Amino acid sequence: xxxxxxxxxxxxNTFSPIAIDRRAFEASLYARPGEHPATPTLCTAPITVGxxxxxxxxxxxxxxxxxxxxxxxxIARTTYEELRDEILGQLQAAMPVDAVxxxxxxxxxxxGYDDPEGDLLARVRAIVGPDVLVCAELDPHSxxxxxxxxxxxxxxxxxxxxxxxxxxxxxxxxxIAVRALKGEITPLMSVFDCRMIDVFPTxxxxxxxxxxxxxxxxxxxxxxxxLSVIHGFxxxxxxxxxxxxxxxxxxxxxxxAALAEKLGRELFALRGTFMVAQVDEKxxxxxxxxxxxxxxxxxxxxxxxGGGTAGDATVILAELIGRGISDVxxxxxxxxxxxxxxxxxGEGAQIPLRFGAKSAPHTGSPIDKLVMVKRLVHNAEMRFxxxxxxxxxxxxISFDGIDVILNSTRAQSFDPSLFSAMGIDPESRKILLIxxxxxxxxxxxxxxxxxxxxxxxxxxxxxPATTPYRKARRDIxxxxxxxxxx
Ligand SMILES: [Zn+2]
Numbered sequence: 001x002x003x004x005x006x007x008x009x010x011x012x013n014t015f016s017p018i019a020i021d022r023r024a025f026e027a028s029l030y031a032r033p034g035e036h037p038a039t040p041t042l043c044t045a046p047i048t049v050g051x052x053x054x055x056x057x058x059x060x061x062x063x064x065x066x067x068x069x070x071x072x073x074x075i076a077r078t079t080y081e082e083l084r085d086e087i088l089g090q091l092q093a094a095m096p097v098d099a100v101x102x103x104x105x106x107x108x109x110x111x112g113y114d115d116p117e118g119d120l121l122a123r124v125r126a127i128v129g130p131d132v133l134v135c136a137e138l139d140p141h142s143x144x145x146x147x148x149x150x151x152x153x154x155x156x157x158x159x160x161x162x163x164x165x166x167x168x169x170x171x172x173x174x175x176i177a178v179r180a181l182k183g184e185i186t187p188l189m190s191v192f193d194c195r196m197i198d199v200f201p202t203x204x205x206x207x208x209x210x211x212x213x214x215x216x217x218x219x220x221x222x223x224x225x226x227l228s229v230i231h232g233f234x235x236x237x238x239x240x241x242x243x244x245x246x247x248x249x250x251x252x253x254x255x256x257a258a259l260a261e262k263l264g265r266e267l268f269a270l271r272g273t274f275m276v277a278q279v280d281e282k283x284x285x286x287x288x289x290x291x292x293x294x295x296x297x298x299x300x301x302x303x304x305x306g307g308g309t310a311g312d313a314t315v316i317l318a319e320l321i322g323r324g325i326s327d328v329x330x331x332x333x334x335x336x337x338x339x340x341x342x343x344x345x346g347e348g349a350q351i352p353l354r355f356g357a358k359s360a361p362h363t364g365s366p367i368d369k370l371v372m373v374k375r376l377v378h379n380a381e382m383r384f385x386x387x388x389x390x391x392x393x394x395x396x397i398s399f400d401g402i403d404v405i406l407n408s409t410r411a412q413s414f415d416p417s418l419f420s421a422m423g424i425d426p427e428s429r430k431i432l433l434i435x436x437x438x439x440x441x442x443x444x445x446x447x448x449x450x451x452x453x454x455x456x457x458x459x460x461x462x463x464p465a466t467t468p469y470r471k472a473r474r475d476i477x478x479x480x481x482x483x484x485x486x
Pocket of ligand 1: 140141163
């Protein structure tokens, strides 16, 4: 057997001002054939797992290129086309193949392409013909278009959010592919459109229980090979945005469709109950002041660079400044220009500085202060689990009892080590203001006296009912109360 594998992935927030080109992929992950590191990244596990599986089976794995860019705004048209054509050229050269196993994200959007993955998969199908197995692993924060579903045999999406299971799901993908190639099963994909869009953290109920049931059904239901929830991605303004259920069965399309519908209707019945409760900036600061001890963590949940925003909103900081509150550390505010100015001024300098809120509307106003440049660090890094996340050249500035870390590489606040990397002891401050939706929780909960989830400003289109979509469908909840009556 000859199997071709490759990866092309990013998550595009079409409302983000951070347009990206090839450099964004090269900065995050760009590996030519055979150069992918031994450790998988979020959307490239089909390559590393494929190496193990093909070695075990004695099959030939032909590796194409693997590219991943951190979440941001639209991809330049030529960048997408170059990366796509690179993979298609490699596939053409590898022909004939018995299967194509891809690592995708599923929420890419490029200038001129609302459905890049559909475009890529349709071109893959055109090269290999109708009888070759084509499958891919997806992030659940993706758009499941009809074009994609028609071009591929099946998809497997991560079940967990946070996505702790991306390697396990790549194993599921390969295990189904191997059995299909051996002629043991015929994977068929059934899709149900839940007519909704929501956010579904699996770290809490009710999604925890729902996902646990999916694991159970995969074991107990005869003929069911894989069940996935495509959560959808509300920051992607594309025509087929929304939540879907995928059931992959062994040749039982009707039973798969019925199961997908049953699960989809259950999910719809739970709409609006999945998210952690959030407060606005005034209530967040009130709650932080009322806490007897620190550090109280205020998470600016929607200005999360991990969701493609700039990460330079100042709404909560302005609330703290306006009320004269001190003993605060802020990590981080993205402002490469301000960092450059601090670097030129040097440690110990006192300078007038304008910083933050320069990238997008509804993120507050730039802050103007006479600041002390306390510490400068080149190529700063914070811990993230077993690995490290870079946040670029960074400056610790201080004014009125408030310490702010300005960074030059967008990064969400994964870990309190972002403060210690700059010389700030996070446990010594009453209030820590950070930018992250969900990933921060594990590490910050270990030092926090209290955690407050704050929705401030509008850096991210987090209320689909009122988001000014131009392309996304409007026949789903919460844009309409009852989409089933339409
Ligand atoms: Zn995701």
